[in-house]
Amino acid sequence: MKTTGTRRSLAWLPVVWCLTRLTLLLFVLKVYVFPGPDVTSDVQVIYQGWYGVLRSGTFPLEDVTWQYPPAAALAILSPGLLSFLDYATAFFVLVCVTDLVVLALLVYAGRRPGRSPRGAWVWVIGVPLLGPTVYARYDVMVTAVAVAALLAGARHPRAMGALAAFGALLKVWPAMLLLAARRGSAWVSALVTGVVVAGASALAMPGAFAFLTFQRDRGTEVESLGALVFHVARHFGWQGEVRLNYGSIEFLGPYVQEVSTGALFLTGAAFGWLVLWRLLARRLEEHTLADAAFVAVLMFTTTSRVISPQYMVWLVGLAAVCLCFPGSRMRMPVALVLVACFVTVLEFPLYFASVVASDGLGLTLLFLRNGLLVAATLIAARALWRATVPTALPAPRPARPAVTGETPVSS
Numbered sequence: 001m002k003t004t005g006t007r008r009s010l011a012w013l014p015v016v017w018c019l020t021r022l023t024l025l026l027f028v029l030k031v032y033v034f035p036g037p038d039v040t041s042d043v044q045v046i047y048q049g050w051y052g053v054l055r056s057g058t059f060p061l062e063d064v065t066w067q068y069p070p071a072a073a074l075a076i077l078s079p080g081l082l083s084f085l086d087y088a089t090a091f092f093v094l095v096c097v098t099d100l101v102v103l104a105l106l107v108y109a110g111r112r113p114g115r116s117p118r119g120a121w122v123w124v125i126g127v128p129l130l131g132p133t134v135y136a137r138y139d140v141m142v143t144a145v146a147v148a149a150l151l152a153g154a155r156h157p158r159a160m161g162a163l164a165a166f167g168a169l170l171k172v173w174p175a176m177l178l179l180a181a182r183r184g185s186a187w188v189s190a191l192v193t194g195v196v197v198a199g200a201s202a203l204a205m206p207g208a209f210a211f212l213t214f215q216r217d218r219g220t221e222v223e224s225l226g227a228l229v230f231h232v233a234r235h236f237g238w239q240g241e242v243r244l245n246y247g248s249i250e251f252l253g254p255y256v257q258e259v260s261t262g263a264l265f266l267t268g269a270a271f272g273w274l275v276l277w278r279l280l281a282r283r284l285e286e287h288t289l290a291d292a293a294f295v296a297v298l299m300f301t302t303t304s305r306v307i308s309p310q311y312m313v314w315l316v317g318l319a320a321v322c323l324c325f326p327g328s329r330m331r332m333p334v335a336l337v338l339v340a341c342f343v344t345v346l347e348f349p350l351y352f353a354s355v356v357a358s359d360g361l362g363l364t365l366l367f368l369r370n371g372l373l374v375a376a377t378l379i380a381a382r383a384l385w386r387a388t389v390p391t392a393l394p395a396p397r398p399a400r401p402a403v404t405g406e407t408p409v410s411s
Contacts (some may be wrong), residue, residue: 009117010107013124017103020128021096027132028092036349039133040088046247047138048087050076059207065247070201070208071169075138095135099127102144102317109151109324119324126316126338130309131345137310142171143317146293149177150321153289157181161189169197173297173314179274180292182284219250219260221306222355223347225370226259227251231358242356248306249356263305270299273381281388287325288388294318294330295380298337302373309348312341329387333380340372 027034046065053060054073060066079090103123110117127134134140149163160181167174168190178190201208220226222242230238230251240253274296281288297318301311319334347355347365354362 009121010111013103013107013117013120017100017124020124021099024128024132024135025092025096028135029089034132034349036352039131039136039349043091043136044088047076047091051079051087054205055080058205059210061207061210067211067247069169069172069211070205071166071197072138072171073201073205075141075170078141092135095138095140098141098144099135102140102147102320105144105147105151106320106324109321114326115324116326119320119322122320122323122334122338123316126319126341127313129338129341129345130312130316131349133309133345133349134313137308139171139310139313142167142174143313145170146174146177146314147317147321149174150290150293150318151324153177153181153186154286157183157186158189161186161191162193165190165193166197169194169201173300176296176300177289177293179278179296180281180284180289182289219245219252219256220263221248221250221308223309223366223369224263224305224307225302225374226263226305228363228366228370229259230256231363231366234358248308260305263303266303267300270303274299277385277389282390283388285327285387287322287328288384290318290321290325291328291330291380291384291387294322294333295377295384298333298373298377298380302370302377307370307373309344312337312344316341329383330380333376333383336372336376336379340369340376343369343372 026032028040030040050060050063050066053063054077059070059073078094079085079087082090082093085093103120106120106123107117109115110120127140145163145167149160149167152163153160161178164174164177164186167177175190178186181187198208220230222231230240230253234240238254240251240256242249242251244250245252274292277292294315297314301307301315304311315337319330319337322328322330323334343365347362347369351361351365354360355366356362
């Protein structure tokens, strides 16, 4: 019975995937117009502009919106592989193909003994919940590398290390996948891959690490957790402003630097908690690698001073890997993340004007989405700690001394 149910579940996966992904393609290709701001402008204007600069043999040194590690150039240049299509169309097609590759990896993992197809369903359902934005950014490509790394982790630690390092050079956050790596070979492989790819990038084109200096003057992005302070403060006379800055809509003005510093402090505290967990964790099971990666990236995303909508696809990908393992403790946090994905598409792009205006609807959506992320983070961290860190056993009570002079009971 269980096998039959699994087969039926897997049989429906490609049908639902095709229907939802066709809908996403129709929106990004503008056959149908999705309400709100045009989410494809990043590809048609920014990415395509970078494409021209990168093809000339240098990184975008004069563009402060280039805030990505050097391997990101590969994602930006990849539409050149489909030269018979215009840049934007080629990019959307490649993201869709990458999406399909992730599904194939999750289906393959879910069919193995002792695994579950739930992970594949999380991916199929979670991605379209984010709306067309998810196909108009290169984050699906990064997530594909992260999913492959985690699925390889148990049996092929060297492959996992190499993929995690390559992912980190695409967009930094996949470095956290190594948090629960059990074997030193994963770290050695990651170090070698990182040095080789970073070195090759630096030698190939100037400006490979200019991105490190392009985020120093950023404000607090309007969708982040810290931004809630200013959304509320605007109703009490706060004199700052909202404007496009460093590629995103940010709050600028009094106390923004302090709130941004607070966000960095929270991220540092989360990192400290993760280090402490790694030192104390003892009960590491097959699913712990994925659970720990999910918790780490969830902490990083929630405490960041920028929570762009496409960041949510990172969480969807890692959540999908977690639920490939029936023993995962992340079911409730995964459910909360999926609900947060739906709220995310409401706040961007559908009602983004309300978010920027800090009106009642915008505040409600942001408090709900960020509240869901905070709840998911706390529940996930608690579940990971309780599952892996042994509790101290109470000291055994001393044996009760025999009372002298007692007369034994005769039988």
